[in-house]
Amino acid sequence: MHDITMELSSSEQPPYVPKPHQWPALKEAVHHSQQLFRQVLNSMSEPGTFAEVDLAPLPKDVAMSPAAWAVLLVLCDLDTRVWIADELNRDGLAEAIAFHTGARIVSRAEEADFALVVPSTCQAMPRFSEGSDIYPDRSTTLIVVLASLAEGRSDASRRGNTCWQLSGPGILNQRVLELDDTAEALMQRLALNRASFPLGLDTILTSGSSLTAIPRSTRIQKPLEDASPTPFTHPAKERV
C-alpha cells in the first residue's frame, strides 16, 4: 500500500496524506490519558527527566513524533487552541488534531495554548504568549519535535551535539540534556525565560516516543562554555 503511494507521488501525484482516523487514538479515554498525563507532569516537575510514551504507531513517515501526538491527545480539547509550525503542518495533522481532540487550530501564534514547533521555528520565534504579570499562566506551551533527545553528560557530548545544564525547581543539583545543534536557537530562547520570570514559555521536548520538559522556572546554561564557579560534577563512579 505504502509502495503504491510512493510510486504515485513520484509521478507528480499529490503526496499520500493520512486520514484523521489513521492517526492513533488513546487506547481508552480514561486510564491511558491518566498514565500519559502523569508522565508529562513528572517531567514538568523534574525538568530534564525522560518518559517513554506508550502509544500505537503514527502513520508512516509523518513529521510529528509519537510523544508530541500523545501530549496533544492528553491535554487538548474544545477549549484549547493549537498553533502548528509550517514544517509540521502536513500529513493531515491539522485535520487529525481537530478530529481527535476538537481543538481549534489558530494561525496567530499569540493565541495558542499549545504550539507544535521544530527547532528551525525558533530561528525567528513567533510571538507566542508568555502570559501577563497578573496571569503568567495564560501562556503558550511549546511542544517541540526534535530529531534527537538524550540525557547528557557534560563532558561527553557527541560531535555536533550540545549539552545543556539545567538547574532550579525540580532539580536537586544539575541535570544535563544533550541536544543536536539545531536546537541552539530554541535553547537560547528558553534560557531567556529566567530573566522574564514569571512570564515565559513552558516547553515539552519530544523525539520519537521520548519526552521531557523544561518549564520556565528552569535555569539553563552551557556547562562547557560556562566558567561558572559551580561546574557540573559527576559522581565518581560514573567515570569508572
Place this chain on the structure above:
Amino acid sequence: MYVAVKGGEQAIANAHRWMADRRRGDRHQPELQTEQIRDQLGLAVDRVMAEASLMDVELAALALKQASGDLTEAVFLLRAYRTTLPRLADSVPLKTEAMHVERRISAAFKDVPGGQVLGPTYDYTHRLLDFMLLAEGEIPDPERAQAGLEACPQILDSLDAEGLIEKELDDGTEPYDITRDPPDFPVDRATRLQMLARGDEGYLLALGYSTQRGYGRNHPFAGEIRQGTVEVEIEVEGFDAPLCIGEVMISECQMINQFGGSREKSPQFTRGYGLAFGRNERKTMAMALIDRSLRAEELGEPVQGPAQQAEFVLAHADNVEASGFVSHLKLPHYVDFQSELELLRRLRREHDLREPSEQERPV
C-alpha cells in the same frame, strides 16, 4: 470524642442512618411524595432550582425531600448533580418579550399596553393564618378569563422609543461562563448577572434593601415585573431558524433608576435587571437593585455602600460556597489550635516573667 477514635467510618454510617430516620419521621404518617412537594411547595422548588442553576422540578423536589426541607442543603444536592451533566448545547438568548405571561405589573405607569395582570400572588393577602388549611378545607378552582391575554410588550421599550432610557444592545460577545471558568475580577455585567442569578436570595434581599436605606441609593422604580413561560431555543446545524426544545417558567424584573448622562450625552434613565428560574419575584427585584448598584463605577457614581462593591458582593453571594466554608469550622482543627495554644502559653509565660502579677503589684 469524634476524632482520634478508630471506627470513624461506622460512626459516619450510623449518623447518616439516624438522619434518614429523622427525615422520614413518624412511620404512621404517609410518606411525602416528591409530586406533592413539586405541586404544593412550588415556591420552595423554584428557589432551589434558581440557586442550583438547574431547571428540573422533579429533581428539585427530590432534593428538598432528601434535605428534609433545608433549602440550602437542597440547592447543594442539585448543584452537585448539575455539575456532572454533559453540556449538549447552548441556548440562544431567551425572548422574554415573547413570554406567555401569567403575571405582569408595572409600578411606573397606571396602565400599560397589555394591561396590569396581577396573576397568582400573595400580594394584598392579609397575612392571617388560614386555619381552614389545618382542616384540609376544599380550595375552589381559580377564576379563568374568557379570552387569552393580549400581547405584552416590554414596558421599558416604550421609554426606549423616546430615548428616555438607556438602550441595552447585544454586542454579540460570547458571555463568560461562571460555571466553567473562575471569576476574574473585575467582571463584566453579564458575568455579574450570572453570579447574582444563582446567588442566595436572603443575601441579595439584604443587600438590595441596604441600597434603599441609603447605602448606595439609586432611586428605583419597578418598571416591570413579569412572570411566565418562555421558549428555550437552540441552534442546530442544518436548520435556518433556532429550534424550540421546551419552555421554562421564569421571573424577570426591570428597574428604572435615576439618570445617567453627561455634558456630551443627554440625561437618561438607567436600568437594573433581574432574572431567575421559576417564580422568584422577590429575588429578581433584589437582584435588579444590586445589578444597578454594581454599575456605580460605570455610571460615574461614588462607590460608598457595600452593595456597590462588586468583588465583595459577588464573592459572597453563592450559598453553596458560603455554607460549605462556614460549616467547615465543624471539621477538626485541633492541630492548628494546638499551635495557638503553644504560642499563647509561651506569650503568657514571658509576660509573667516581665511583669509582676496583678496581685503583687503595689496599689
Place this chain on the structure above:
Amino acid sequence: MTLRVDDQGGLAYSGYNFAYLDEQTKRMIRRALLKAVAIPGYQVPFGGREMPMPYGWGTGGMQLTASILGADDVLKVIDQGADDTTNAVSIRTFFERVAGVETTTSTAAASVIQTRHRIPELPLSRHQILVFQVPIPEPLRFIEPSEEETRVMHALEEYGVMHVKLYEDIARHGHIATTYAYPVKVDERYVMDPSPIPKFDNPKLDMNEALMLFGAGREKRLYAIPPYTQVKSLDFEDHPFEIQSWDEACALCGASDSYLDEVITDDQGGRMFVCSDTDYCQQCRGEVA
C-alpha cells in the same frame, strides 16, 4: 447516569466516571497543574467544579486528586495528620467508591497522599505526590481583602505589607503570632500560603523530594511546589523563623521529634500529648515492640 441505592443506604457510584470528574474537567485541571508546576508558588485560577462534598471540606484537594489519580495508585488521606478523623475517612471512602483505588494508612506505601493541615513526619520520596486542601489560598488576603489588589501585589512582588504585618506581631507580642498557614517564599519569587499546616511543618516544604500540589476548590485556585524547590519561611534577621517545640514526648510512642496534639484526659486539668501523625506513631511503636 443512573444512581441506585445500595443495601447500606448509601449511593452506589457506578454511574460516574473513574474518580468522579468527567474527562474534560480533568483535562482542564491537568493543564492548570502543568502551569502551576512551571510557576512554583503562583496561584493558577481554574474552573473549579462542585463536588458532592461541601466547599471548605476539601473539594479543591479532591479535584486535584481526582485529576491525577490512576488505577494503580495507592491513596492515603489524612486530616490533622490522622487517617481516622471523620473527614479523612469520608474522603478516602469517596475515592474507594468512585475510583476503586487501593488505599493505605502507611505514608511510605502511598503514591498519592491527600492532606488537610499536616505534612507527614516520615520524609516523602520521589514520585510521591502530596495534595493539600486549601481554604484560603491567598497569603495576602487578611491584609488586603480584594482579589484584584492582591493579584497586582503578586505581579509587582510587593510583599512589604506581609513583613509589616509579621513585624507588628513582634512589636506587640515579642513573637510572630502566626503559628499555622505561615507564609513562605517559593524559589525566591512568590509568597505562598502553605495551607493551614502548623509552622512546625514549614521546613518540610523546602527541597522536599515529593511533588506538592495545593487545591482551593471554593476559591478556584491551584498551585504547586515541584520537588527540590527552595521554600523559605518569611522571617527577620533579629527574629529568625522557628518551629514549635514541646517539653513532653509522645505519650504513646515516646517520639520527641513529631508534632504533638494535646488530649484532655479529665476535668482536673489532666492532659497528655500524642503524635498528630497516627501512622508515624504506629511505626514508632512497631519499632519499639
